[in-house]
Amino acid sequence: MLQAYWYITKMRMLTNLAYRFEVFTSVGTNLIIMLASVFLWQTAYGGGIGNVQSLSLQDLTTYTILSIILSSMFVCDVQNTIYYKIREGQIVTDFYRPIPLLACYLADDIGGSLSSLANKALPLIVFASLFFGIPWPSFLLNFLLFIPSCLLSYGILWLLSALVGLIAFWVMELGNMGMVKDSIVRVLSGSIVPLWFFPESVQTVSKFLPFQYTYQTPLGIYIGNIGTKEALTALAVQAVWVILLFLLLAAGWKRTKKKTLIQGG
Amino acid sequence: MKETVIEVNNLVKEYMITKKESGLRGSLKSLLFPKKTIVNGVDGISFSIGKGEIVGYIGPNGAGKSTTIKMLTGILHPTSGSIKVCGISPQADRKSVVRKLGVVFGQRTQLYWDLRLGESFELLRRIYQIDMTAYEETLAILRDVLKLDEFMDTPVRQLSLGQRMRGDLAAAMLHAPSVLFLDEPTIGLDADAKHAIRNFIKEINRTRGVTVILTTHDLDDVEQLCNRLVVVNHGKIVEDGPIDTIIHKLAPYRLLVVELKQPCEDLVHPAATIIKQDGLKIWYQFEKKRIFAAELISDLSQKLPIQDLSVKEPDIEDAIREVYKTTSAV
Numbered sequence: 001m002l003q004a005y006w007y008i009t010k011m012r013m014l015t016n017l018a019y020r021f022e023v024f025t026s027v028g029t030n031l032i033i034m035l036a037s038v039f040l041w042q043t044a045y046g047g048g049i050g051n052v053q054s055l056s057l058q059d060l061t062t063y064t065i066l067s068i069i070l071s072s073m074f075v076c077d078v079q080n081t082i083y084y085k086i087r088e089g090q091i092v093t094d095f096y097r098p099i100p101l102l103a104c105y106l107a108d109d110i111g112g113s114l115s116s117l118a119n120k121a122l123p124l125i126v127f128a129s130l131f132f133g134i135p136w137p138s139f140l141l142n143f144l145l146f147i148p149s150c151l152l153s154y155g156i157l158w159l160l161s162a163l164v165g166l167i168a169f170w171v172m173e174l175g176n177m178g179m180v181k182d183s184i185v186r187v188l189s190g191s192i193v194p195l196w197f198f199p200e201s202v203q204t205v206s207k208f209l210p211f212q213y214t215y216q217t218p219l220g221i222y223i224g225n226i227g228t229k230e231a232l233t234a235l236a237v238q239a240v241w242v243i244l245l246f247l248l249l250a251a252g253w254k255r256t257k258k259k260t261l262i263q264g265g
Numbered sequence: 266m267k268e269t270v271i272e273v274n275n276l277v278k279e280y281m282i283t284k285k286e287s288g289l290r291g292s293l294k295s296l297l298f299p300k301k302t303i304v305n306g307v308d309g310i311s312f313s314i315g316k317g318e319i320v321g322y323i324g325p326n327g328a329g330k331s332t333t334i335k336m337l338t339g340i341l342h343p344t345s346g347s348i349k350v351c352g353i354s355p356q357a358d359r360k361s362v363v364r365k366l367g368v369v370f371g372q373r374t375q376l377y378w379d380l381r382l383g384e385s386f387e388l389l390r391r392i393y394q395i396d397m398t399a400y401e402e403t404l405a406i407l408r409d410v411l412k413l414d415e416f417m418d419t420p421v422r423q424l425s426l427g428q429r430m431r432g433d434l435a436a437a438m439l440h441a442p443s444v445l446f447l448d449e450p451t452i453g454l455d456a457d458a459k460h461a462i463r464n465f466i467k468e469i470n471r472t473r474g475v476t477v478i479l480t481t482h483d484l485d486d487v488e489q490l491c492n493r494l495v496v497v498n499h500g501k502i503v504e505d506g507p508i509d510t511i512i513h514k515l516a517p518y519r520l521l522v523v524e525l526k527q528p529c530e531d532l533v534h535p536a537a538t539i540i541k542q543d544g545l546k547i548w549y550q551f552e553k554k555r556i557f558a559a560e561l562i563s564d565l566s567q568k569l570p571i572q573d574l575s576v577k578e579p580d581i582e583d584a585i586r587e588v589y590k591t592t593s594a595v
Contacts, residue, residue: 004391004392007387092340093374096340096366097392098364099392
């Protein structure tokens with residue numbers, strides 16, 4: 001079984017590496033966003049605001065660059081995969097296989113993420129280093145904590161995407177649900193502007209939502225804005241979210257499957 | 266008595282259908298108070314299929330064919346009734362049933378769009394955890410019978426329909442299933458590809474004893490492949506039996522086409538009816554039970570100057586049209 005997942009991951013990597021045009025456009029757009037955001041921070045800080053919440057301009061530059069690199073790597077196509085498969089009736093053929101289909105989609109997305117690491121994240125790091133210097137982590141220890149935190153972030157993002165995908169089974173027409181979710185994630189995860197700049201109330205509410213643990217947590221750890229002790233707590237919170245969302249997905253999937261099988265979708 | 270592979274008992278599948286009313290007022294009304302009606306997609310079907318049979322499962326569009334296939338393969342639960350495939354209920358244990366099944370949809374592919382054909386097969390090998398030697402053995406046969414070699418390394422999205430279909434058949438056979446479900450396997454294919462696919466079906470049935478259940482609208486498929494026919498309409502089985510019997514029962518008429526040398530007055534024969542007349546050509550319809558062709562011909566040739574004649578057997582198409590016609594009135 002594992003062999004099959006690994007093969008899916010591998011084949012996704014190989015196919016993605018073969019698409020060159022997509023890589024150019026993706027690296028291109030991400031680079032433009034990166035430059036624009038960094039210049040924005042530079043202008044904001046140039047206006048004499050000084051360090052906000054003990055974040056220096058250098059911190060924010062690193063934060064922004066890495067945020068964009070992470071977003072190019074976190075491939076969560078599962079919601080679209082499910083949506084298209086349902087719309088085209090292709091989902092049926094997946095049910096005929098003696099293998100859990102969500103796990104297959106996860107293997108597929110992991111393949112996409114790994115290929116993005118090579119053909120999107122690496123070029124972005126090179127360009128970013130050329131323009132703004134290498135975005136070093138604050139300490140080596142932070143970097144070591146950053147890696148598992150990223151993995152947990154990916155887990156949260158993927159599970160959220162899969163949950164949205166499940167809705168497609170019920171409503172047939174997903175419409176803009178995916179985009180709405182993506183926008184919420186983008187804002188509340190702190191991927192564009194860290195939540196530390198948001199009003200107190202938003203920050204309080206966000207503590208109880210999964211979103212900020214997807215970008216802000218690993219990035220905060222990386223730039224050292226989250227201390228080692230806090231980082232460990234943050235990792236634990238991330239893990240709790242992964243478990244919660246996983247249980248939610250498992251329960252939702254069970255019900256969805258039952259409904260599909262009984263009502264014929 | 267042959268071993269039973271599929272056993273279906275009093276299968277019923279009800280669908281909830283929300284009736285939409287027309288107009289703005291109507292759609293608002295159905296949004297707030299949806300009017301639900303229950304429709305019987307499949308209405309009390311029972312049959313059993315023995316090992317090694319090739320069964321044609323036919324019926325007009327919307328007769329409940331696909332619904333039945335879906336229930337047999339476990340991806341749909343029946344409202345009531347029981348199903349046993351290889352002794353297992355597909356609803357209770359879908360995963361072990363699908364291991365024994367091969368399923369091919371003419372309109373859909375189970376191959377992986379981005380992968381080459383060979384890579385799709387390799388992935389399936391891993392999913393079904395097929396032993397390497399068995400896999401290679403099966404694949405060698407499939408490559409040979411379906412002539413896959415020319416496009417094994419072509420990405421699936423670039424395959425022609427005929428090639429893709431052959432690829433799909435191979436994919437469905439890789440894990441050596443004991444039952445093969447084919448849903449319109451020859452739809453949209455050219456004569457050559459159809460021929461190849463029919464040959465393949467016969468071949469695996471003969472050499473591996475695979476039970477085949479085939480739904481199709483192409484009656485040539487049925488005539489050339491199936492030894493048994495199950496005809497459904499409106500969710501009920503209307504005929505079940507060997508093809509010849511069904512034809513005889515439903516279309517007992519034969520046709521005698523006579524071409525005369527010159528026009529004649531007295532054309533009638535007591536045992537036959539004239540159904541069509543076109544210049545010197547006359548079509549007589551007669552029942553096998555009432556009169557033999559030889560008698561009719563000799564009777565007619567005594568009074569008519571016959572130049573040419575031919576006898577037409579009713580074909581499967583007539584029989585099936587007859588079934589659809591008679592049952593749609595119910």
